[in-house]
Amino acid sequence: MFSVTVRDHIMIAHSFRGEVFGPAQRLHGATFVVDATFRRPDLDDDGIVVDIGLATEQLKAVLGELNYRNLDDEPAFAGQNTTTEVLARTIADRLAERVAAGQLGGGARGLTGITVTLHESHVAWASYERALPGSTAVGEGTA
Template identity: 55%
Template sequence: MYSLTVADHVMVAHSFRGEGFGPAQRVHGATFVVEAEFRAPRLDGANLLVDIAAARVELRRILDTFDYDNLDTLPAFAGQNTTTEFLCFHVHGLLCAALREGKLGTGGRDVLAVKVLLRESPLAWAAYEAEVPRTASA
């Protein structure tokens, strides 16, 4: 299995609902390093898994939808606790949509799985990994 990873970062503000979150119920900031790993069993005709430049551009486009924002105010996150784990899942879904739409090159058709990892610090991170749904409703 081949893999290719691209990375970027975002800075956000948000708060959480629920007593279990303690002081994080108040608005606070977070900076996340975001890694997106694509996995495929074969390379395309040009020996690429995905177009690395296109993958970087698409990851940045996705992150731009919430970078430097208060996540509590964005409709995409209404009613959600925007935990690190949840943000991994959110970015994963958008990357899978980009693959289905052909935005990462012809090799993107063979990508079987995507892993999105968000690093809150050198000591704490979360990830979401799943197969790429072949339809938007999957």
């Protein structure tokens, strides 16, 4: 399996519901380093997994929808805790939609999966891995 990873970051504000979150129940900020890894079993006709420039652009665009936002005010997250895991899934699903729409180029049709990892710090991170439509890769989700 081949993979290419691109990286960016986001800064958000949010709060959590539930005693398990302790002081994080109050409004607080978070900065995440975000890695998006694109996978496929074989390289395309140009010898690449995906166009790194397009992958970088699309990750930046997806993150731009979240950056500098209070996620408590975002309708897409109404009624749910915006944990690191939930954000990783949201970003992966939004990238998958862009792959399906052709925004990562024609060669991206051969991608079989995406993994998004949000690094909360140098010692803690969470990931979400999903298959892309038409693939037999491990993971869940639909575009």
